[in-house]
Amino acid sequence: MRVFPLLAATPVLVAPWFSLAGTIATGVAAFLAALLLPLVRGREPFSLDEVIPFSTFVTLTLVAAGFNRMLARERQQLKNAREVAEAVQRAVLPSPPGRMGPLTVAARYEAAAKEAAIGGDLYAIHATPHGIRLMIADVRGKGLGAVRTVNGLLGTFHEAALRTPDLAGVVRWLEERVREHDVVEGGTETEGFATAVVAELSADGSTLRMANRGHPAPLLVHHGRVRPLEPDTPSLPLGLADLGPPDVPIDRYTLPEGAVLVLFTDGVTEARDHRGVFYDPVPRLSRPLPPDPDRVLDALTADLFRYTAGHLGDDVALLAVGRPEHPTPTPTPTPTP
Secondary structure, eight states, rough: OOOHHHHHHHHHHTTTTTTTTHHHHHHHHHHHHHHHHHTTTTTTOTTOOHHHHHHHHHHHHHHHHHHHHHHHHHHHHHHHHHHEEEEEEEEEEEOOOOOEEEEEEEEEEEEEETTTTTOOEEEEEEEEEEEEEEEHHHHHHHHHHHHHHHHHHHHHHHHHHHHHHHHHHHHHHHHHHHHHHHHHSSOOOOOOEEEEEEEEETTOOOOOEEEEEOOOOOEETTTTTEEEESSSSOOOBBBBBBGOOSSSOOEEOOOOOOEEEEOOOOHTTTTBBBTBBBHHHHHTSOOOSOOOOHHHHHHHHHHHHHTTTOOOOOOOOEEEEEEOOOOOOOOOOOOOO
């Protein structure tokens, strides 16, 4: 079988992965191979005076070089767009303080590897006269429309968390904000919505009250055990309250010392491996971990990237709150008379 056509096409085949110099060098190497391989087989190689073989290699190598430059420009443009998107996302979602009252706090935001659009994932935490209030949410859609909704929800949550004495009232404020965004953006009613978890921790951090609006259940990590905090009564996402009952179900839990509460968006549970199997964060968090939100989120994100080989299908936002353990004071021995 003659290998000349394959050798001539070699620079085109490697152009998407090689550099410009590597693509041209591959074309030159393929041309030299076409000259020398016939000698190995004891045949006469084609002469440099033959126009068709020589021009074929030159033409295909030039085409491969142009293809290589075009792909390089597109990759650079995509990289720049992703960097801008991530910078805007981090400006909208600044990192929370590492400590808030008796609690330690950590947050992460990981942009999807294949996306350049700004996502609708958000988190927030505020110390208020009513306790430490926090929220994690995922707005439907991407791009500037999602950013406007995210900004609106963050501003509304900040105001409602400070002014509203009950957690159900905070959720109602957020519900109204999502509806207002739909009317302003489209001029008519749309199907915009946001899944969310809105929670409140008591001043000492021991009592957790939480409203889950169609969002993945947070995980309570404590001494190597993980407990999903599923709501007793499922609720519809923000923006769809008219389709369900008017009440806002509030669940109550205890946050023991040494526990870490992990909240995340569906980019975690919808991540897949090469077989298409969804990721489950419970096994990773069930291993012995220090009761430190930063360490817990580092372990979770590292395991998530390993599971997906670094290719997330959707943006991921994570918020973790820990209640540190306080050592029991050792009683002072009474001196013997």
